[in-house]
Amino acid sequence: MFNKGTLCIIKRELRSRLFSRSFILMTLLIPIFLIGILAVQTFLAKYQGDEKYSIEIISEKPQVTGILKSEFIDNDQVKNGTISTTYKTLDSAEFEKYLVKIKTDILSKKISGVVFIPESALKDKEVRYYSLNPNNISLFNKLKGPINKVLVDNYFSGKELSNEEIEFARNDVDFTGFKVSEKSTFEKQGVGNIVLAFLFTFLLYFSLILIGTMMMRSVVEEKNNRIVEVLLSSVSSKELLTGKILGMTITSLLQMTIWLLPVFFLISTTWFMLPPEITLTIGISHLFYFLFNFLIALITYLGLYATVGAIFDNDQDAQSGQWPLMMLIMLPFFIAISMLSNPENSIARIASYIPFASLIVMPARMTILEVPLWQILLSSFINVIVMISLFPISGKIYRVGILSTGKKPKWSEVAAWLKYKY
DSSP, rough: SSHHHHHHHHHHHHHHOOOOOSHHHHHHEEEEEEEEHHHHHHHHHHHHOOEEEEEEEESSHHOOOOOHHHHHHHHHHTTTTSSSEEEEOOOOOHHHHHHHHHHHHHHHTTEEEEEEEEEEEHHOOEEEEEEEEEOHHHHHHHHHHHHHHHHHHHHHTTOOHHHHHHHHSSSOOOOOOOOOSSSSSSEEEEEEEHHHHHHHHHHHHHHHHHHHHHHHHHHHHHHHHHHHHHHHHTSOOOHHHHHHHHHHHHHHHHHHHHHHHHHHHHHHHHSSOGGGGGGOOHHHHHHHHHHHHHHHHHHHHHHHHHHHHOOOHHHHHHHTHHHHHHHHHHHOOOOOOHHHHHHOHHHHHHHHTTTTTTHHHHHHHHHHSOOHHHHHHHHHHHHHHHHHHHHHHHHHHHHHHOOOOOSSOOOOHHHHHHTTTO
16 A cells, blocks of 8 residues: 555645645635634623613612612723713612603614613512613623622521621622542643644644545545546556555644644743643643644544545535535534533443544543543544445545546446456
């Protein structure tokens, strides 16, 4: 399989791709793109906008109204002018009449919304909000703190509780995760590994689809231009397929290594100081496993994409024919992304041993969890076996399809190509 002819094809692929403008641009732009995504996501999460709210807060109990007024005076959103508040005390019947009266002001946006705190809210914390946009979660987050504090204080008023006990009852539960492993110490966990799991999953998903599509189009182009007939006069179809796969694999592996260099420096040096909440707790071995897993995935999918390219004569037919391969990449991607909220869900655990799916799910899973070594080895063994088993099948279809022109073959005809000796 690997001989002088294969080596010539590898050199040809490296010359055409490694020094191409697209390779250099993608290598440089993808890290910038990923940083941009994280920056935009952070900005959107923190950006409050310049929208100002005019809120009327109405309570059934006068003492609650007074406490709310004093509480909101110290609120940052009120101080900086983002929220302006007015206060009234009305019972339920009066409030219904008042709501009809100010309906025009709400519709004209003179009043952003009306918060009504019935007497029953002092027991169940159920507060009503009337507005053109009654599902403004951003606004709710700004209002709920002071309102919750007043309701809790009122609930515990008259009871023999200290200020510390009331403050304890008022606070929300704050979870801090600690990783339990075979180490004698327990490591405090932030969101760093979750970010890395998302990064690894996205890179695998993006790279496999992009590189696979490039391989498919390259085969279709060579087939249409009759270049493949010239190449096959010097090398066999097996050497041609092997050389194209290995040449593109080397290029893609080098590109991925460059993309992972920032992660390597973050976990192996003290050049960069990360905030405690995004501490990374993976080792260099994780990166080596990721690159090895990416190598297996490349060889597997490039063989399949080359097969699809050999079957069809034009890009349009090839695009429709690649959908099964895209589903083999997209479904594991969605499983890996869903795993970020619950790493130990049964679907992700099973998918980490299923062929094709494990290529994307296992790297994300072992980034978040302490996965036993035998599970990683089993997943890698399954992937290697699948890769070795698929290559002869891809080779047979490629050998016949690359020289077949004319009408679009039926899938039954493609299956018949497997009977040919490779």
